Amino acid sequence: MPIYQDIRNPSLVTRGSLDVKHLNNANFPDSSTFYKNLGLTKNLAFTILQHIKDKKGYDDVVKICNLIVEKYQKINETPETDKAESGFVYLGFQHGDYKIGFAEDLNRRRDDITLLGSEPIKWLHEIETDDMRGVERYWHNRFKSKRLRGEWYKLNSSDVKAFKRWKRIF
Numbered sequence: 001m002p003i004y005q006d007i008r009n010p011s012l013v014t015r016g017s018l019d020v021k022h023l024n025n026a027n028f029p030d031s032s033t034f035y036k037n038l039g040l041t042k043n044l045a046f047t048i049l050q051h052i053k054d055k056k057g058y059d060d061v062v063k064i065c066n067l068i069v070e071k072y073q074k075i076n077e078t079p080e081t082d083k084a085e086s087g088f089v090y091l092g093f094q095h096g097d098y099k100i101g102f103a104e105d106l107n108r109r110r111d112d113i114t115l116l117g118s119e120p121i122k123w124l125h126e127i128e129t130d131d132m133r134g135v136e137r138y139w140h141n142r143f144k145s146k147r148l149r150g151e152w153y154k155l156n157s158s159d160v161k162a163f164k165r166w167k168r169i170f
Contacts, residue, residue, distance in 0.1 A: 087132035094121040102132035
């Protein structure tokens with residue numbers, strides 16, 4: 001029986017759909033199991049393909065992983081992904097955790113994040129830059145050992161001070 005038989009479009013498998021599957025089937029692992037042990041989306045797909053390459057009965061999983069790999073290869077082949085964009089990299093605080101992200105419009109981004117949580121996000125600092133994706137990637141890599149999920153981190157005061165030292169990066 002395919003693992004994802006109840007998901008209509010396998011290319012739309014998300015962390016949320018994995019969580020729903022887990023809630024409906026206690027034998028199915030929680031989404032955090034996949035991400036913590038196997039990596040983020042593209043790496044996760046490669047890892048799964050490596051793990052099941054010689055096993056039978058996983059045709060549905062192979063199909064899903066191949067769709068994900070193709071999607072990320074197309075994204076990486078697009079020259080615009082390498083183009084630097086001006087904007088801001090921000091540090092926010094909500095529910096006891098810190099969020100590091102980027103935005104062209106800080107006010108709109110703050111409103112978007114606040115809508116997702118039960119309390120408003122508190123803006124702690126922003127760095128103006130001409131390469132917001134690259135600068136955000138730097139901070140994500142620097143704090144990768146403190147990552148909780150996605151762009152959310154468990155930082156300490158010295159981490160926050162290090163981020164706040166930067167005002168502009170051009």
